[in-house]
Structure formats: C-alpha cells, structure tokens
Amino acid sequence: MRDVILTGDRPTGRLHLGHYAGSLKNRVELQNSGSYDEIYIMIADSQAITDNADNIGKIRENILEVALDYLSCGLDPEKSTLLIQSQIPELCELTFYYMNLVTLARLQRNPTVKTESALRDFENSIPVGFLVYPVSQAADITAFDATIVPVGGDQLPMLEQAREIVRSFNALYGETLVEPHALLPKNEAMGRLPGTDGKAKMSKSLGNVINLADSPEEVKKKVMGMYTDPKHLRVEDPGNTKDNPVFIYLDVFSNEGHFEKYWPEYKNLEELKAHYERGGLGDVKVKRFLNQVLEETLQPIREKRKFYEARPDEVYRILQEGSIKARRKAAAVLKRVRQAMGLEYFDQGEARQ
Ligand code: ATP
Ligand code: MG
Numbered sequence: 204m205r206d207v208i209l210t211g212d213r214p215t216g217r218l219h220l221g222h223y224a225g226s227l228k229n230r231v232e233l234q235n236s237g238s239y240d241e242i243y244i245m246i247a248d249s250q251a252i253t254d255n256a257d258n259i260g261k262i263r264e265n266i267l268e269v270a271l272d273y274l275s276c277g278l279d280p281e282k283s284t285l286l287i288q289s290q291i292p293e294l295c296e297l298t299f300y301y302m303n304l305v306t307l308a309r310l311q312r313n314p315t316v317k318t319e320s321a322l323r324d325f326e327n328s329i330p331v332g333f334l335v336y337p338v339s340q341a342a343d344i345t346a347f348d349a350t351i352v353p354v355g356g357d358q359l360p361m362l363e364q365a366r367e368i369v370r371s372f373n374a375l376y377g378e379t380l381v382e383p384h385a386l387l388p389k390n391e392a393m394g395r396l397p398g399t400d401g402k403a404k405m406s407k408s409l410g411n412v413i414n415l416a417d418s419p420e421e422v423k424k425k426v427m428g429m430y431t432d433p434k435h436l437r438v439e440d441p442g443n444t445k446d447n448p449v450f451i452y453l454d455v456f457s458n459e460g461h462f463e464k465y466w467p468e469y470k471n472l473e474e475l476k477a478h479y480e481r482g483g484l485g486d487v488k489v490k491r492f493l494n495q496v497l498e499e500t501l502q503p504i505r506e507k508r509k510f511y512e513a514r515p516d517e518v519y520r521i522l523q524e525g526s527i528k529a530r531r532k533a534a535a536v537l538k539r540v541r542q543a544m545g546l547e548y549f550d551q552g553e554a555r556q
Contacts, residue, residue: 209349211245214265218272219412221405225355275508286529297342341365356394401430
C-alpha cells in the first residue's frame, strides 16, 4: 500500500502558532523525510462555507493568505500537492454516498461538532451542511486513499468518523476504501495550543491568536499582553507554570540553544520553571524571553512570506496545478467507488444485469 498524507485547513483567516504547532510543522517534516509517496494539502473552502455561507468574500480572500502561510512555512509544491477543495467536485459525490452510512444521532454525538456548534451559538439552527461536515471530511480523506492524516487533537473525533465510514462502506460494498490513521504531534500542548488569553485553544474564531504573518511589533504586543498565572501578583510570589500559556508556549517552542543565546542564567526550561514556581521571577522577563524564542520560529517564515506576497499569480498557479493533479486522483477513486456500488450502468453491457 502507498503511504499517502492528506491534511488541510479552513480558509477562515490567516494561520497561527496553533496551526504551526499542531499540524504545519509536522507536515513539513513529513514532507522532507521523503518517506511518503503522495502528500495532499487541502485548503478546505467548501467546509468553511458550512458556517460562513453569508460571507464567501472572507473565504475567497483567505485562500491566498493560507497558501502564503503554507509556502512560507516550507511546504514545497514540488513535493506536496496544494489544492482547493471546491475545485474537486468528486468530493461532493462521495459525501452524498457516505451520508447514507451515518446516522443523525451519530453526527450529533460528535464532540468536535458539539463544541464548535456551541462556539457559534447555533443551538437549534445548525446548518445541515455544518452538521454533516465530518462526512465531507471523510470524503476528503478517502478520495486520495490517505493513510496518514496529521492533525491537532481537536480533529480526532473526525478521524474516528472517517474510519467508521470506511469500515461500513467496505462491509457493504467490498474492500474499496483505505482506512486512515491520525498523526498527532509529539505532545499534548502542541496538539492543542492554548490562546494568548489562556483559553483552551488558540483559534481563529476566538481572536486569541498569534498569526504566522504578524509583524515583530504585533507579536511583541500580543506576548507582553498574554494571560499568565493570575495569582502571581508580585515578583516574589510563587507562580504556577502548568496552566500558564507563557510556559506552555515555552514548552512547545524553546530549546537549550535559546537559553544559551538569550538567557544563559538558566541552563534549560526546567531551571526557569523552578525559579518561577519558587517565586522571585517576574512575568515581564519571562515574556521578553518568550518573544525572542518565538521570533526564532517566526522570522524566517515572515521573510519567506514576503517573497511570495510579491508573486500572487505564481501562488494561484501553484494552487491551480495542484487542484488539477488532485482531481485526477479523486476521479480515479470515485470511479472505484461507483464500480463497488454498482453504479456503472453504461460502461459494459454485462454490468447492467
Ligand atoms: P476555525 O476557528 O475557523 O475552526 P481553527 O483555528 O480551529 O479555525 P482549522 O482550520 O479548523 O483552524 O484547523 C486546521 C488544523 O489546525 C487542524 O488540524 C487543527 O487540529 C489544527 N489546529 C487548529 N488550532 C489549533 C491549536 N490551537 N493547537 C493545535 N492545533 C490546532
Ligand atoms: Mg477549527
């Protein structure tokens, strides 16, 4: 079996540090490992419409923004196929067939759908398209025979739903679809990076993000304004590093080299945490260090982004070529699906009987 990666993002805003930690960094490493036969990275515009039907302009604008973020993080169109979901109509047809393999109760039980509906205050007016988006995500994954899906922790219920659909389809119509596996980042904090406000998840919709495209001034302002331990009022007070996003970001982004370069008083993060927990270390100093650490990741991304920002036509060309290539693959898989279901009426005479 071929090793195939499929993953993507909704073009509802620029990508942020949560995307980088949860998925983008991983993707670039997987891409450069050379161990995968095919890699598809999808800008999920059709999925974004499910909760933005009245604001398609936002989605259109952010397609370029997300593509710029991809390219500036090191996704390479020579190695990874970058595509736009709506340009692959085969995905709609697959979704339509898969909808018969899932019950309404099962969709309503999906924890991610529940959390995200609550976040959007849908209550009883949840759009049908939004409710079934886990089914369309199963179509996205299976349309490319994906074996590996690198995602953040919030996407696990989606993967489980996709796996169930694959098993039901194969049981009904014979072995046709490939069962995918989620690939989570190395640790829990990376899989769900908290927001700068201390909320559980950094998320475009919550406005608690540090964008990959933010200027050094914006990043500094956001870092200096970050939520920390509310009980750590005076420098001498003992502080909590566990639910403190400043330390969680350091867990994810800092290394010993950063200490050597910017803060040689401490050998590593353990020493810094111990001091903060004992008391006698102020938030401002830690935030200044965090800002330097984040800049080590963000500065090269920002530089690369400038290059592509000046060449939007080139970026759209990459997306167009990627979408054409991806469509060829999805069409071949759809053909297999139709054959398995017996929906090929005209190809061969005997298939009709
Ligand atoms: P939206 O608010 O529009 O849903 P989002 O910020 O949640 O946007 P998505 O496009 O839904 O971003 O998510 C894309 C990918 O990034 C998914 O794999 C998701 O798991 C991952 N991801 C998003 N936010 C985080 C986060 N804070 N920490 C880790 N991974 C994240
Ligand atoms: Mg999301």
